Amino acid sequence: MIDPILIIEDEDILREILKDYFLNAGYSVLEAKDGEEALKVFQENELSLIILDIMLPKLDGWTICRRIRKTSNIPIIMLTARTDEDDTLLGFELGADDYVTKPYNPLVLLARAKRLLHQREQKNGVVGDYLESGGIKIYIPSRTVQVNNEEISLTHTEYEMLLYLMENKGIVITREQLITKVWGYEHIGDDRTINSHMRNLRNKLGDHSTCIKTIVRTGYKFEEIR
């Protein structure tokens, strides 16, 4: 498990405790002390789950949740000190996946986080160490790809692109996202490069290339065909 968790909590002690628990459970942990920092970390990292306190300096948890939900459906667990249960309702409306009231047992929070991560894996078609969708299988440890149970050989770039798209099945990935994911943060290069690779990838996928949809002026999206 190398899932990176982002803990957004302004109180140092609480954050440290949580961090310890998650590190011990084998996750990697990123931290943010206020709303602005949180969004920055969110944008610059590939995260698996977010733990979000509501009472924060600069931007409150609601706002952050709303902003994140515009571009991602990453699991979010919200924390609150208040016992006011209307908060919980608002939290769910804004798209939080779970809601834990303080004081909480860190082990419970950990259990809830694990459950969400597990759900997500299942939803994305990750079974053990492969990822499957629409007749395409990616075996992650061996870095091989099968289409209709026949292995096809992809270059590094093609593999990375396909993996990223399939990890985010059903979600639009912008060209920028693809570029930063595959080439790194400040890649300067021709705009057509990405198209070339996409074409090569699609050719290799044969019939199944229809899984990768072009979203004009935005990016690409992997969709399971029905």
Added chain:
Amino acid sequence: MIDPILIIEDEDILREILKDYFLNAGYSVLEAKDGEEALKVFQENELSLIILDIMLPKLDGWTICRRIRKTSNIPIIMLTARTDEDDTLLGFELGADDYVTKPYNPLVLLARAKRLLHQREQKNGVVGDYLESGGIKIYIPSRTVQVNNEEISLTHTEYEMLLYLMENKGIVITREQLITKVWGYEHIGDDRTINSHMRNLRNKLGDHSTCIKTIVRTGYKFEEIR
């Protein structure tokens, strides 16, 4: 919504209260007062979700959860009066999907139930966070729009306009606001451009185009029709 919910709770008053809330929310409700009855009802009905109290006569909640999980992965929410948090951990281990401690706000329980049911839907369908009003649904991560549950395809500009209007349901959006939102701050161009796109968008929305009202000399407004 015709999802049948099974409420397993021995205290009549609590069960009745819950039942009312769920009935009002449009669900159908089945009841069980003890463990044996619960299993019987479970086996004889096609359920969508189970709410399961732990302290029960005859068979306790743990046992029931374990038994059900042998044959089904129906969403289960466990209830407990105890504040002992180890219970929660055990609950998750046994495969419960959520865990609520008494006393609870019935609305919160309802919200959590809805979330689980919604997740279930998603597994078999479209992904993600969405925005709905008046028969129009925008699935934000997948960037798709449904009118009466049928997907329509919008261009970038049309999508941005609709999203902005629906995000501000009931509020008048000025032409300037629309322009800066969709085209950016210093857009110089023909005044009629916006009308053209609005026309195309309305055409694609069909009957539902009435949701977008023209406010003469000001802008546009999205309104849910009743």
Added chain:
DNA sequence: ACCCTTTGTGAAGAACTTGTAAAATGAAGT
């Protein structure tokens, strides 16, 4: 009711975005 302003409409071409093919460049191994 009138005039003036604002918005809706249809069609055409401009502008943009992506797809495609082929050539140039770069990297790795022999």
Added chain:
DNA sequence: ACTTCATTTTACAAGTTCTTCACAAAGGGT
């Protein structure tokens, strides 16, 4: 240095989307 393969660039094609324009229709103020 040569071969091979992946990557990037280039130039162009194809298709879509956007913008503009002229005119029609509708709305607002007096």
